[in-house]
Amino acid sequence: MTHYDAIVIGSGMSGGWNAKELAEKGLKVLVLERGQKIEPAKDYADFLNPWDTPNFDKIAEDEIKQHYAIQHRGVGYAVKESTKHFWVKDSEHPYDTPKDKPYDWLRGHHTGGRSLTWGRQSYRLGPQDFEANKLDGHGTDWPIRYDDLAPWYDYVEKFAGISGSHEGLPQLPDGVFQPAFELTCAEKVFKKNLESAFASRKVIPARVAHLTAPTAEQMALGRGPCQARNHCNKGCSFGAYFSANSATLPAAMRTGNCTIVNNAIVHSLDYDATTKRVTGVKVIDAKSKEVTTYTSRIVFLNASAIASAMILLQSKSPTYPNGLANKSDQVGRNLMDHVSAASANGVISGFDDKYYYGRRPGGIYIPRYANITEDNKPYLRGFGFQGGSWRESWTGNKAGIGADFKESNRKPGNWRISIYSFGEILPNPENRVTLSKDKSDKWGLPQAYIDCEMGENEKIMMREAQKDAYSMLKEAGATDISRGPDAELDLSLPGNRIHEMGTARMGRDPKTSVLNKWCQAHDVPNLFITDGACMPSGGCQNPSLTYMALSARAANHAVKLFKQGII
Amino acid sequence: MKNNSDQQDSNIPNNQEISRRNVLLGILASVGAASTAGCARSLNTTIVDLEKSNAQHNSNYEFYTSKEFLLVSRLSDLIIPDTQTLGALAVGVPRLMDQLHTDWASIQTQTAHRDALKLVNDELDTISGVPFLKQNSEAQLATLSTLDNLAFSSDYQRLSAYRSIKELIARFYYLSEVGASQELRYELVPGRWEACIPFEKVGRSWAA
Numbered sequence: 001m002t003h004y005d006a007i008v009i010g011s012g013m014s015g016g017w018n019a020k021e022l023a024e025k026g027l028k029v030l031v032l033e034r035g036q037k038i039e040p041a042k043d044y045a046d047f048l049n050p051w052d053t054p055n056f057d058k059i060a061e062d063e064i065k066q067h068y069a070i071q072h073r074g075v076g077y078a079v080k081e082s083t084k085h086f087w088v089k090d091s092e093h094p095y096d097t098p099k100d101k102p103y104d105w106l107r108g109h110h111t112g113g114r115s116l117t118w119g120r121q122s123y124r125l126g127p128q129d130f131e132a133n134k135l136d137g138h139g140t141d142w143p144i145r146y147d148d149l150a151p152w153y154d155y156v157e158k159f160a161g162i163s164g165s166h167e168g169l170p171q172l173p174d175g176v177f178q179p180a181f182e183l184t185c186a187e188k189v190f191k192k193n194l195e196s197a198f199a200s201r202k203v204i205p206a207r208v209a210h211l212t213a214p215t216a217e218q219m220a221l222g223r224g225p226c227q228a229r230n231h232c233n234k235g236c237s238f239g240a241y242f243s244a245n246s247a248t249l250p251a252a253m254r255t256g257n258c259t260i261v262n263n264a265i266v267h268s269l270d271y272d273a274t275t276k277r278v279t280g281v282k283v284i285d286a287k288s289k290e291v292t293t294y295t296s297r298i299v300f301l302n303a304s305a306i307a308s309a310m311i312l313l314q315s316k317s318p319t320y321p322n323g324l325a326n327k328s329d330q331v332g333r334n335l336m337d338h339v340s341a342a343s344a345n346g347v348i349s350g351f352d353d354k355y356y357y358g359r360r361p362g363g364i365y366i367p368r369y370a371n372i373t374e375d376n377k378p379y380l381r382g383f384g385f386q387g388g389s390w391r392e393s394w395t396g397n398k399a400g401i402g403a404d405f406k407e408s409n410r411k412p413g414n415w416r417i418s419i420y421s422f423g424e425i426l427p428n429p430e431n432r433v434t435l436s437k438d439k440s441d442k443w444g445l446p447q448a449y450i451d452c453e454m455g456e457n458e459k460i461m462m463r464e465a466q467k468d469a470y471s472m473l474k475e476a477g478a479t480d481i482s483r484g485p486d487a488e489l490d491l492s493l494p495g496n497r498i499h500e501m502g503t504a505r506m507g508r509d510p511k512t513s514v515l516n517k518w519c520q521a522h523d524v525p526n527l528f529i530t531d532g533a534c535m536p537s538g539g540c541q542n543p544s545l546t547y548m549a550l551s552a553r554a555a556n557h558a559v560k561l562f563k564q565g566i567i
Numbered sequence: 568m569k570n571n572s573d574q575q576d577s578n579i580p581n582n583q584e585i586s587r588r589n590v591l592l593g594i595l596a597s598v599g600a601a602s603t604a605g606c607a608r609s610l611n612t613t614i615v616d617l618e619k620s621n622a623q624h625n626s627n628y629e630f631y632t633s634k635e636f637l638l639v640s641r642l643s644d645l646i647i648p649d650t651q652t653l654g655a656l657a658v659g660v661p662r663l664m665d666q667l668h669t670d671w672a673s674i675q676t677q678t679a680h681r682d683a684l685k686l687v688n689d690e691l692d693t694i695s696g697v698p699f700l701k702q703n704s705e706a707q708l709a710t711l712s713t714l715d716n717l718a719f720s721s722d723y724q725r726l727s728a729y730r731s732i733k734e735l736i737a738r739f740y741y742l743s744e745v746g747a748s749q750e751l752r753y754e755l756v757p758g759r760w761e762a763c764i765p766f767e768k769v770g771r772s773w774a775a
Contacts, residue, residue, distance in 0.1 A: 049755055050742040050775050054666060061673035182762035228760040355766045358757035359775075393772045394751060396737025397730060399719035401646045401711055406654075406750065409741070412772045 004030040004259070005562065006298040007281050009266050009311065012113025013544050014531045014551040015302030016244025016252070017156070021555035022298075023257040027562065030294055031252075032264040032283060034303075035109025036085070038116065038245055044235030045082035057081050067091045074104040074496050078117055078233040086110065086117050086235075095448040096436050103450040104495035105306060111262065112245035113304065114498065115544075117233055120209045120241050120361065121386065122162045123541035124153050126171040128372060132424075133537050136380050139334065139427030140507045142536045143517035146173070152549035159251075160242040160548065161218055163226075163362070164207035172204075172367040172541070178212045180205035181360045186348040186389040186415040190476045191364070197475035200373035206362035206386065209242035209545075221250050228358030241361065263287055265443055268315040269299060269324055269527070277526045277567070278324070284443050298526050298558055298567060301504075302551070305335070305532035306433050309503035310448055312514075313435050325504070325521040330514050332434055334427040334502035335450070336538045339383075339458045340492040342465030345418035346478025348389065355391060355412065363388020366419060366472070368540050370464075379461040383423035383540045385469065391415050417478060421465045424540040426457050427502055431494070452494040462489055499543050501532035519554040526567040530554045628661075630668040630677065635684050637700055639664055639732075642687070645704075645711050646733055647740050652750040655740040663739045683728035690714055690726065747774035 005027035008018045015031060023029045048057075057080040064072045067089040072079045079087050086108045097103045108114060127146040133139035150173070157176040164177040183191065183205055191203035210226040211218055223239035223246055232241055239246035252258040263286035270280040270293065280295040301308045309332040315324035323331050363386065370382030392413030400408060431453065435446035467485040474481060507513020510522035519534045521527040530551040532543060539546075561567045628636045639661045647655035668677050691699035695710040702710060715733075718726035740746040747753035751774040 047755065049744065050747055050753070051744045054663075055671040056667075056738070056742065058671055060671045061676060065673070181760050185763035188763075226760075228757045229755070351763070353766050354763050355769045355773075357761035357764055357769060358754075358759055360760045360762075391772075394737065394741045394774065396646075396734035399715060401715050402648055402708065403650050406647055406650055409737075410751065410771045412766075 001259075002292065002294045004028045004294065004296045006030070006300065006558070007032060007294055007296040008300045008302060009281065010034075010113060010302035010304065010307075010531065011111050011249060011260060012244055012302065012304065012531075013115040013118065014547040015300065016112070016115060016248030017548050017551035018300040018302060018528075018530060018555045019252040019258050020248040021552055022300075022559060023252040023255040025556070025559040027257060027298075027559065029252065029258045030296065031249075031258060031260040032266060032281065032294070033109075033111050033113075033260060033262050034265045034286060035111065035113075035262065037260075037262045038111040038235075040235060040237055040245070043085060043110075044237055045080075046229065046231040046234040046237055048082060048234070053080075053082055055081070059084055070104060071106055074106040074493075075117075075498070080233075083117075083234055086233075093441065094439070095450060096439055097450050097452075101451060101453050102493055103452050104493045104498075105448070105450065105500075106495065106498050107304065111260065112243050112249065115243040116235060116245055118243075118498075118544055119542065120232060121365075121542040122157075122160070122164075122207050122209045122242075122545040123365070123367075123384075124173045124175055125149075125539045125541055125546050126169075126173060126368075126372075128171055129537065129539035129541075132381060132539075133427065138380070139502075139537050140505065140509070140512050143506050143508045143513075148517070149546070149549050149553065152553040153545065156545065156548040156552050158215075159217065160209050160247060160545075161211040161214065161223075162207055162242075162545070163205075163210050163212045165205050167202065167204050167367075169202060169204075169367055171372045175207075177207070178214075181208070181210075181212070181362050183364065184356055184389045184415075185351045185354050186417055187364050189348060189350070190389070190417050190478070193476040194366075194472055198369075198472065201369045201472070202367055204365050204367065206365045206388075208362035210361055211240050218247075221247060221254075223247065226361060228360060230359035230361045232361055265445070266303065266311050267291070267443075267445065269301075269311065271315065271317045271319065271324055271524070273317065273319045276524065278524055284445075286443070289443065298528070298562060300555070300558075301527065301529040301533075302531045305500040305503045305535075306448055306450065308529055308531055308533045309433050310435065310446070312504065314445065325514055325524050325527060327523060328511055328514055330429070330505060330512065332503050333429040333432040334505055334536075335431045335433055335452050335494075335500060336425045336427055336502040336535070337452075337494050338492075338497040338499050338538065338540065338542075339423045339425055339454055339462060340421050340497060341462040341489040342383070342385075342423075342469045343418070343420035344466075344469040344473055344481055344483040344487070345416050346473040346481040347414045348417050348476075348478055349414075351415055360388075364417075364419075370461075377464065379457050379464060380426065381424040381457070381461070381540065383421045383461060383465050385419040385421055385465075385472075387417065387419035389415055389417040414480075417473070419469055419472070421462065421469065422497065422540055422542070423458060423461045423465060424538055425494075426455055427505070427537055428455060433503060450495075454491050454494060459491065462491060499532065499538065501535040501538050501543060504529050504533035505536045506534050507536060518557045519550055520557070525561075528554050528558055628665040630665045630672075631661075634688075634700070635681070636661055636665065638684060638688055639736075641700065641707060642711070642732060643736050643740075645708055646715075646736055647746075653745045655736050655746075658740060658743040658745045660736055660739045660743070663743075664735060667735075667739075680732075683732055686726075686728045687714070687732060690729070741774050750774075 011033040134141040226240040313323035366385035368382040394409035504514040643655035
């Protein structure tokens with residue numbers, strides 16, 4: 001069968017949602033996934049003890065150099081011998097950048113995409129984030145406001161399962177939460193002292209996509225409560241954190257309306273100038289290189305921000321010689337991520353007689369205060385801090401040998417608390433992905449050429465964030481603070497936060513944006529893009545929850561148009 | 568990786584064949600003085616376990632020379648000896664370090680590690696005034712204590728090689744089954760998060 005009601009390109013965070021929504025509404029859906037199938041029993045490594053894997057589960061140094069240089073540089077904590085199949089081999093999936101502008105394109109090609117390996121931090125954008133572009137003139141105005149998306153945040157949170165606390169913060173709206181993971185005693189003191197010293201700042205439990213009180217709907221999908229293992233980078237056999245694999249794709253498949261085809265690399269989208277519709281998706285089989293064209297009435301593009309832009313740019317026709325839906329010349333532009341650099345940790349005294357049980361898959365969050373509850377900052381927009389506390393544990397890096405050395409490692413050391421920043425990157429049309437003019441991959445498709453760098457606002461913001469990190473720890477009573485206010489800052493490489501966004505932005509004006517308020521291409525009404533590409537700006541919050549909400553909203557709109565016969 | 572155990576070792580008579588089992592038995596014999604008396608039973612287990620684990624390896628130590636393996640073994644045993652729980656030698660840390668440098672390490676890392684071992688061996692020989700590996704266990708303990716003190720005080724920069732080896736031994740030990748789940752605490756599936764509980768309820772550091 002090669003004809004479907006809808007084709008979803010990409011099976012990850014946003015593609016999974018579209019597959020679920022479309023299939024549950026009765027559409028026959030084809031999901032095209034360029035990577036391999038994931039089988040939890042075979043592919044997850046979450047039941048391995050530390051001693052079960054040789055060499056600390058590290059990939060051989062020569063193999064890293066040859067095949068995983070970028071992936072390992074970016075997320076070495078997650079790219080292990082037992083999990084390397086969740087990440088691409090850089091040697092097989094090359095891309096190009098200017099020599100002085102390295103970019104971390106960190107990704108995996110498999111069913112579920114990066115929803116399998118994400119950080120699970122789940123925050124709503126706030127009203128200010130939908131208004132920021134209009135307010136300061138960077139980027140173009142969002143075509144929707146917070147209230148447009150709020151019910152869809154409710155909708156996806158209820159299904160996905162987000163643990164968190166109700167805080168009543170306007171800039172970080174509350175949602176449909178399952179119980180939050182409790183703060184440690186050190187974090188409670190940190191919160192009390194910090195909020196006392198800075199009335200405009202808050203410390204809250206991290207909001208993470210982990211089930212702490214699963215609903216009947218979640219359990220019916222075979223999902224169970226979080227076991228506090230923090231093995232999430234290895235997959236979760238309990239389905240306790242949200243992923244396309246644990247939640248949306250099973251929901252789509254149980255309808256009987258969804259088909260997933262793996263090893264399906266999208267070459268391009270076919271466009272019919274007469275009907276002004278996408279008519280099909282040309283696919284190369286990753287293994288056989290056989291070419292197949294699938295047809296449908298609706299296409300959702302969810303290949304991730306860079307790959308989705310590349311598919312559009314590859315889809316040239318007389319009507320769109322510069323790439324499908326690209327009359328605005330905005331496809332591939334405004335590539336964003338988040339920026340990190342500011343960080344510090346310090347000792348919180350006391351509680352030597354206290355400890356914790358389990359490995360919590362989250363920590364604390366300090367919501368954005370800059371240019372919200374505090375003014376007169378020398379930069380635009382703002383940042384949040386993620387963090388958490390722990391007790392120092394065993395180490396070989398201390399004096400002593402013999403039985404005394406062993407004994408000294410039996411008792412944990414100080415409580416430490418750490419915070420690290422995630423800042424907003426301004427949309428900038430010069431940060432962009434284009435198709436390489438002279439380099440192609442082994443399937444004959446042009447390589448990505450990514451030209452992206454941090455701007456002055458990001459640099460100034462991180463400089464100030466470092467001062468804030470130090471002062472907050474100090475005022476909260478921390479000692480032995482690891483990095484001072486003037487500590488050297490090494491900004492995260494663009495892409496390193498794995499939040500690429502913006503390459504096919506929504507907007508009000510077809511001349512300056514690619515998509516309308518429904519994530520629907522202005523000029524191609526049966527084409528929707530709901531991955532990070534659609535974002536007009538990024539806020540400073542981790543964006544996956546917003547992708548989910550935008551996807552569910554767009555899919556339900558598409559179904560309405562489909563049933564009305566409009567598309 | 569080529570087996571280096573046939574390389575000439577100036578500290579071992581040429582006519583003495585050093586099989587891996589002999590080295591292990593020699594090490595374990597010398598351990599007696601440094602280990603608690605209560606561990607006699609575990610020594611037999613140790614030999615068996617080590618031999619079993621050796622059988623899983625392609626050959627004997629593949630990366631280390633006999634002398635290097637002996638040095639790593641002595642360091643492992645002296646730094647983390649058998650006490651109420653097995654120590655680093657008994658859980659096979661030297662073999663794990665050999666495997667790491669055989670299977671994981673690049674040539675650069677292998678070279679750096681070999682250089683580190685040589686430096687440590689030379690330092691120990693200098694401190695003891697005789698070849699460290701020929702000292703009895705009690706004397707080795709005293710010599711290594713001196714080096715350890717220097718490496719964490721006045722000679723911090725110069726003796727980073729020693730600290731790197733010590734850290735590696737500790738890491739392998741505390742992430743071994745014995746180190747993690749007997750000497751310290753480890754739960755593969757904790758099942759719950761308790762944020763602030765009396766330390767006694769856990770009793771020891773979490774290994775991971």
